[in-house]
Amino acid sequence: MHNTVKVSDKIYWLGANDRRTHLFENLWPIPNGISYNSYLIIDEKIALVDTLHFSTADDYLDKIEELIGKDRSIDYLIINHMEPDHSGAIKAVTEKYPNIKIIGNLKTFKILESYYGYQDKWKQVEDGEEISLGYHKLKFVMTPWVHWPETMMTYDVTDKILFSGDAFGSFGTLDGGIFDDEIEFDDYYLEDMRRYYSNIVGQYSNMVQKAFAKLKGVEIKMICSTHGPIWRTDVNKVISLYDKWSKYETEKGVVIIYGSMYGNTAKMADYIARKLSENGIKKIRVYDASKTHISYLINEIWRYKGVVLGSSAYNSGMLPTMENLTRTLEHMGVKDHLLGLFGSYSWNGGGVKALHKFYETIQWDLVSEPIDSKGIPGDETFKRCEILANAIAEKLK
Numbered sequence: 279m280h281n282t283v284k285v286s287d288k289i290y291w292l293g294a295n296d297r298r299t300h301l302f303e304n305l306w307p308i309p310n311g312i313s314y315n316s317y318l319i320i321d322e323k324i325a326l327v328d329t330l331h332f333s334t335a336d337d338y339l340d341k342i343e344e345l346i347g348k349d350r351s352i353d354y355l356i357i358n359h360m361e362p363d364h365s366g367a368i369k370a371v372t373e374k375y376p377n378i379k380i381i382g383n384l385k386t387f388k389i390l391e392s393y394y395g396y397q398d399k400w401k402q403v404e405d406g407e408e409i410s411l412g413y414h415k416l417k418f419v420m421t422p423w424v425h426w427p428e429t430m431m432t433y434d435v436t437d438k439i440l441f442s443g444d445a446f447g448s449f450g451t452l453d454g455g456i457f458d459d460e461i462e463f464d465d466y467y468l469e470d471m472r473r474y475y476s477n478i479v480g481q482y483s484n485m486v487q488k489a490f491a492k493l494k495g496v497e498i499k500m501i502c503s504t505h506g507p508i509w510r511t512d513v514n515k516v517i518s519l520y521d522k523w524s525k526y527e528t529e530k531g532v533v534i535i536y537g538s539m540y541g542n543t544a545k546m547a548d549y550i551a552r553k554l555s556e557n558g559i560k561k562i563r564v565y566d567a568s569k570t571h572i573s574y575l576i577n578e579i580w581r582y583k584g585v586v587l588g589s590s591a592y593n594s595g596m597l598p599t600m601e602n603l604t605r606t607l608e609h610m611g612v613k614d615h616l617l618g619l620f621g622s623y624s625w626n627g628g629g630v631k632a633l634h635k636f637y638e639t640i641q642w643d644l645v646s647e648p649i650d651s652k653g654i655p656g657d658e659t660f661k662r663c664e665i666l667a668n669a670i671a672e673k674l675k
């Protein structure tokens with residue numbers, strides 16, 4: 279007996295939990311693991327929606343066989359997304375079910391070919407095209423760049439279920455509870471979902487908004503993503519979270535992130551944080567970029583309106599951890615923040631100058647003159663830190 283869960287009368291979740299991997303995509307720490315979700319629709323025709331990461335697929339074919347029996351084959355494999363955490367079991371599935379027809383769009387097949395060689399049994403679908411499985415009718419919605427070029431969604435017109443690919447996904451394994459009404463979402467998933475969104479999908483926020491525009495007016499009773507819980511009770515909750523994050527809507531708070539070699543820039547960070555607190559700001563987080571993984575820093579930047587960045591000088595530029603953060607933010611094109619800049623140096627400087635160049639590119643709202651302090655910060659430096667804190671607090675009010 280395998281661990282499969284009925285999603286609706288003819289639809290099953292065949293997902294798997296990954297608690298072994300330390301870095302998702304070999305980049306992002308996942309201390310709470312991740313789930314890879316695949317779905318099987320057993321109708322007059324049978325369709326499999328996305329597969330799994332190969333490392334979690336050892337009993338995948340057994341699960342399918344247990345549900346459909348030894349004598350039936352799968353008619354369609356629908357590929358909403360080709361990234362290997364979902365396409366990893368394609369080879370195994372097509373070998374076991376050689377007559378399966380693969381459904382995707384033109385871009386899907388270009389990637390499929392480059393990963394798994396030419397597959398001759400495929401059906402290219404266009405935006406809005408429908409197929410019938412018997413009782414279930416499926417409609418394909420092209421949502422490119424959420425977050426790869428080929429990404430699409432499959433909408434079950436019959437049960438009003440959206441198979442959304444990575445969209446509405448989250449880090450975090452499914453520990454018994456599969457559906458949103460079976461879990462404590464805010465306690466266990468919210469942070470992981472925002473960190474997933476901001477780091478994996480956030481760069482393509484404008485494409486997420488385009489996908490929302492396309493889905494406007496479509497009745498959605500359930501969202502089945504490729505990662506994290508299935509939404510069936512409070513679908514609007516996950517929709518509004520993704521909508522808010524992709525519009526860069528933030529909370530009234532401040533995240534201070536610094537790189538400090540000998541503690542002087544760190545002292546300025548703590549002083550700014552205290553002055554923010556004296557201004558009545560309660561949501562204040564302070565991080566050392568050399569210690570905290572960048573994915574958590576980006577998560578906090580996605581959360582708070584105020585961003586204060588500090589760096590000591592290092593070889594006439596920023597400390598490399600801060601350079602990595604600012605370069606990543608530029609690359610992602612993150613929008614709509616209040617910005618404060620500070621730092622310190624021992625001889626020639628360069629850290630704050632480099633931070634200012636970041637500001638010129640990112641064009642956030644710089645609240646005060648950048649503070650570049652020589653040596654150990656003194657009264658004048660702390661006075662300027664207070665001015666920065668007051669300015670950002672004022673704008674937040």
Ligand code: FEO
Pocket residue numbers: 359361363364425444504505
């Ligand atoms: Fe979960 Fe973009 O793969």
